[in-house]
Amino acid sequence: MKNKLKLTFLSIITLIIPAITFAQETVEVVEKTLSDKINEVFTPIVEVMAQVVFWKPFKYFVDESSPLANIPVVVLWLVIGAVFFTIYNKFINIKGFKHALELIRGDYDDPNDKGEVSHFQALVTALSGTVGLGNIAGVAVAVTVGGAGATFWMILAGLLGMSTKFVECTLGVKYRNIDENGTVSGGPMYYLSKGLKKQGKGTLGSVLAIFFAVLCIGGSFGGGNMFQANQAFAQLTSLEELSFLSEYGAWFGVILAILVGIVIIGGIKSIANVTDKIVPLMVGIYVLSALTIIILNIGNIGEAFSEIFSGAFSPDAAKGGIIGVLIVGFQRAAFSNEAGVGSASIAHAATKTNEPVSEGIVALLEPFIDTVVVCTMTALVLIFTGYAHEPQGLVGAELTSAAFEHALGGWSRYILAFAAVLFAFSTMISWSYYGIKAWTYLFGSSKAADYSYKALFLGFIVVGASSTLGAVMDFSDMMILGMAFPNILGLYFFAGEIKADLNDYFARIKSGAIKKFK
Template identity: 60%
Template structure:
């Protein structure tokens, strides 16, 4: 009997040791390398199993062969799954604990951003399997991230909503975006300006104020992203999106002027908050109008403090610090001082109200646009012999989708998405600036506004795209490791080694002009929501107190933006800006017939001489 017990015990010991050797035990070690966001690190140690191991990190940028993941967002949830040679696998969840104030603020906004993104970026076409979202290379092989996940494209719901609105208003307004171009130019020249009209700024000043909020980093960085992702063909669809967006701008600005408030002191308040509440009330939808107006006001305030403020200040300082760091070591640590200086300049302008803002933007916008376009034209002129080849790439890429193996729909969406995010047509923000114009004919300002997407997207964005195509930086192999502003800068630098200094000036001017315009947008939302809190005072005192409270908040956020790592905070704000399109376009769709009726009357008055020329 004892003879049989010994082998049995040995067998049990062998079985236990074998099972323990097969079982995977994972130990994760995290590290927070500095006070800055997105520099967390994690290292996995594996016990047991059979080598070699494969590591499947939820962080897409981490290789399957890597024990270490870096560049992680503090406070965000991550996973890593380890699989051994025998197919055994084990998963561990982890986070990198946030420590600094920047990291804690960022980690607070991460789940909010992810939640909003699920709605805004929801792909209804993918849900119903109307197209294949997976990207492939020239050989038909699936393109993958370093962690093994397939690369996919997305058709965001918010972009579909903006495109739908643009197409609807183009048809509804009888292609006003094309037919009204000549008349829009006449209005800008002041041909129909009546000096007795009520308002605070001229047609040209209203246009430049609205343009200063849209012409910015999106024209420099956003276009570079579109061309590298979608290839040269994305340029074609950006142009189409810009042309269609002109009808959206016409509709929203016409309503903005029509339903604006002008108090006894001549101060103007306007924008979607007012035409949503007043216009829908006329249609016995007052309850819906108030809700949509309040939602829009909250969104425009949030957008003004983030994407229209902190992001601009942060990017301006980042460009400045990166350029002068070789001459002033340690300049990266002086963001707060830059923020204070920038806040002073912004404060000097915005404290004077829309008239002061308009006086500045009418000088800055033409200058910075001329500076940027001139440099682009020179590069295009130097490569004029390649013009045919460049446009062939654009048209071939737009319809054959060689650069993006997700089909033509992929290139189309990339182009439309960058254009929509750049010119803000359908978002409603521009109608706030245009509401202050001197006119008693709302439709006339709608004509002026339709020029914005043309200038922003069809002209400036296209110039950027052509420079990138002419210099060859649309090629992913040449653009490797470059993104956004840096890619555009390299494209210009390849012809003009000194252009990065011009680009630095342009970025700072773009950021400054965007901030002063968005301060006015946010102020109008703030006045709409909180104006009644100051209602016991005189109108002038009321407006002064509201403006003072908002501007103090706005200027403080400039300093915070310059000195902080922004991350999810600005992502959250950008999503708020995009979210403005939902209440705005919904209201525009309901009131589109009213705008069309006003347009017919306006054109009849022009034809019959009721509206007279003053020049």
Template identity: 55%
Template structure:
């Protein structure tokens, strides 16, 4: 049976020069025949999107350089808003500045944050971190944290723009995200043709990305983990993957049918629970290995600047920051701006502040927690473990039954990801069809069918193509962010001036 982390290992091999451990099996089933037929297209797209150049003995995918460079530029351009705005972001989420929450929108700041976090916190936090550590050693953890901190600035820019240029629909709902700030924002600056083209590219890529990486892979890995922990090929669940897929699709369908309000009503409870549960389990592992923590921190710092650590960090930025394969915190991808755009506010920059908490929660807290458990338990040294199995081994090393704990985390993380990406795909379809309800309903039905198919078959070629499309989203998105970042700087300056003059006051 294929391990749940097979794609992470394949992507790591493709981007770091590592050879596969064994040759793929000859096509025998329907999924193998589909993979064989689509592999040439999938491989061509993936090799283009993940084109790498040698840097210091390691292969650096240019798409990673594209994302990290943008994050650095935004951090410097906005005067380290990722650090200086952190406390104010928490105050806004806590409702300390609710005097600007009366504007158009459908959800609160907290609900918008949890809806977006539910899409970013996924299998990359479990499997991707393990791959990064196994390739780069403990030092890769340092670079994950750096990437997360820098990504906070990218998220601030795209989510501020998402709210500023969102569209209010006749039914009272709102639609926002890169599709709208690319088309509307660039038109405002006399570049309407370019903006429309970039928005269309983004929307098409988002639809493909939502179906595979945001959906089929998640259901596939959830089912495989359930089958694996209940006996593998001998599991009583093995013949009923399709039925488990229907259950997942039923859960997702019951949530997404109500739109962002329904999604937010679920995620504002699910996200704190699943994140808190996972962090609690990680803290238990650390507590029971407290004597190893100083050595673990020392190895993270000392290994960060070794050739192995730097190479692993670069790969880690690519892999651990993936939700099944995209950046875990999605900074620069633009997807989260779709969810944040639904917030109730008349000051766009307030949601920019809120959104910068997302990479912190996802990468600095949850990914770091995973990394520390792997390092203190020493399981990352075991060459027979990787991905989910490595993280599961770290947890079960202190309590054997903790492997079920990781399984629960996989299920919660995956389902929350599917729910949020269903919304992203729906909004992309809505943009391309002028909010045509028939087209939107058809997409949602197809999305749920894809959930079942993903649980039943290993359609690697389709999912690999989908992951490439998610990275493609970052290309038009970041071009637009560069062109529109003066708008964000102006919005930020106006907000700070009002805050300092007392025109904006704390309400709690």
């Protein structure tokens, strides 16, 4: 009997090993073929989109060597919008900061308000979609290209972006839909279509809403999904001890898809319950590590900020003097905090509140945390460790990782790798929510629409983790940035309406008509 069992066991092992080997070889062939095919399809699309999103309007009026010639229209569009809404709303980014903290604490939470999540949960859900690899890799790119002075302009762009977030998230709540089951749908698709129709511009609103929804779906599959899975796997396999996993991208993708699927199947409440734990954890890990390095170099903090300030206004600064450094800093900040893109308003629309302005004020904290705090800390680490001046041929996340390792030792590599996986995971679950809301806006709210989107989203995780998708990554970046065009154009039409709502809200706060519940 024992011999029979032994033979049976050996037979199974004999069958399993070749099967696993064959499966792995098949996966590798499929991965390569799939990558090639996808890149072939997307390359011409990317080339056309790049001519629109990254069109450089000043190149026709200035010399090609001038930094102005390299300003992409999307960055100009985001920055002009941020400056306009900051001035028009009398610096709400500063005026509303203290009240935003009161709202986050729950001081004004009314348990009878309609919605699905708290102010804090909406904030961390939106933050989980922005705080991520851009804070690790994007800052390194800015400092490498533009020098320490780029940090100053990143901070300024983050402060200005707070005003744009306020406007779009206020509108997200004001024009949201709440069905008979209490499920909320909101975001640019709704305030563009409903709000502009109210102003007698229904056709324009519908066109902008559909355009935004299409771009949002593309962005959710690419930058909010495949890119995150791809970079999470790359961060893990960059660790020497885990380098052997580099051939198992598809299996990593399957495991990640299962974990994401468990979370997103429950909708915004399930997503918020996860993000309100993951986001403080991942930001805490990263900030604590950076803060440790800053404290160890506290004696040089004055010199570092002096370098940042002087570098921002130095005619001899890297990458074309003052204008060049300004462009680099503003560009990286705009790409990092997504102020003006409109995605965050989809999450904030689900907040339990009957005061749209209150949620807009909460939302203005996002660019502050994402850009002013986290990105600045990354820049200081690069300056203190010397990698801002001598990158030693390293770029992006590799440069930031090397700086942390130099200051804290080899163990910091594991901290960064863990944080990167958490960043990617949280970004994916947030963007799945953005994508499903855009999807159901176009195709209707039904179980079939819901499951079809989620199945596609989870499938793209496996593709992203296991493929080299250069063209589709570029495509997804442009889809996300492209969302800013219909969104900000629509925001201008609501400028007067939002200003009136803001003045009315603070007047009621002052008179006591809006009371604290704690």
